[in-house]
Amino acid sequence: MKFRAEIVVEEVLPTIRVLLATELRERGLTQQAVAAKLGLSQSAVSKYAQGQVETRDTVAQDERVQALVSELATGLATGDMRPVHALVEIEALLRRLSGPGDIVADLHEAAVPELQDLSYDFSEPGPDQAAIERERARSSVRRGLRVLSQTPGVATLVPHVGSNLVECLPGAASREDVIGIPGRIRDVGGRVDVPADPDFGVSEYVGGVLISAREAGSSARAGLNLAYSDATLAALEDAGHQSVELDIGAADLESAVTTAIDAHPEATVLYHQGAVGIEPIVYLLGPAADGLARTVRRVATELTES
Structure with a gap:
């Protein structure tokens, strides 16, 4: 036997x-x-x-x-x-x-x-698929952080409130299903500073934007926020991203995201130009965190060389 x-x-x-x-x-x-x-x-x-x-x-x-x-x-x-x-x-x-x-x-x-x-089949049940998906999302964010940290010029795209690079699990229903950076990514002396390892349930704003976009029909699994500028927006649009402006004056951020995606479900760039006490921000959405980081690398390189 x-x-x-x-x-x-x-x-x-x-x-x-x-x-x-x-x-x-x-x-x-x-x-x-x-x-x-x-x-x-x-x-x-x-x-x-x-x-x-x-x-x-x-x-x-x-x-x-x-x-x-x-x-x-x-x-x-x-x-x-x-x-x-x-x-x-x-x-x-x-x-x-x-x-x-x-x-x-x-x-x-x-x-x-x-x-x-x-007649037999020993292939089921398999390991917890949720555990696999959590680790895959964690690895994707880590790869993205490495790209951002190693790319000159990315720090200039980090807003004063900080950036966050996030990715959610398939079927994500809340921020607890989104992995991001505790404390956010910061511009420290012209370099990207990542204060802690990625974890789930730590991104209130970018995680909330991602969940709201998905609830409104977006297929995005990842999100990243950048400081708004006309040049950054133009570079993203030139790269093929569909953009839509958020009306944050008429609603809170997540409601504004829902309204925007309802009207433009294929949009992958959401932005607003700020308000009193609110910094202008660009939100970039996509399938995976590491892919978003590579997009930002191209944008940073283009803006640095222009």
């Missing part, structure tokens, strides 16, 4: 770990750093690197495995992804590989031929 879990532990996980450890080493991480990222001993990492651990070609050559290993290695190496995110993504992959006729199922049937006469 051999259980599915034994197949995974003995034949599948070692292969994934070898691939991931190798990719991390190729990205310049030390053996000690790789061990810390993967929760392994340095001696285990050494064995992986030296080819002392047997691997399965059927696992190593699978396109899904290769794609995930590459994604995880990039995220772990840059710090955009937490180790726990890698864990839940691998758990999800293992479930997919356990479906009928897939890699783990075939290995299990080879070890226990009697299973071939049975």
Whole structure:
């Protein structure tokens, strides 16, 4: 009698770990750093690197495995992804590989031929999808922050009230489903300052704008606020974004967003030119936080060079 879990532990996980450890080493991480990222001993990492651990070609050559290993290695190496995110993504992959006729199922049937006469499916239930989505959103915001922090000129686009880069979960219903930056992003001496790690439920204004836009029909999953200027607005419009002005004089911000998106559901740039005690702001909406950051990088570069 051999259980599915034994197949995974003995034949599948070692292969994934070898691939991931190798990719991390190729990205310049030390053996000690790789061990810390993967929760392994340095001696285990050494064995992986030296080819002392047997691997399965059927696992190593699978396109899904290769794609995930590459994604995880990039995220772990840059710090955009937490180790726990890698864990839940691998758990999800293992479930997919356990479906009928897939890699783990075939290995299990080879070890226990009697299973071939049975109808079974070990691929469900999978790991909590909500946990996976939360970590994916966190990684997206982290990638976006790295882009913003490394791009000259971005600090000049940060309003006096600060910026926030946010992303929400699929089906988000409130600000608690939105991850952003506690304390907001600030311009400190001409550089972008990020005061804390991203967390959920911390963005009142940009998170509220995103939720209001989605409730009104926008498909956006991410948002970012910038200081308003004619040049910034023009650069975003030139990049293909549809803009609409918010009437903040007639309603509160979230109601103004709802009205604007009701009338222009495809709009991805919402802006207002301020009022007494209210700073002019541009809100940029899009599918993902890291994508918004890349858009801002292009705008900042264009404005700096003009």
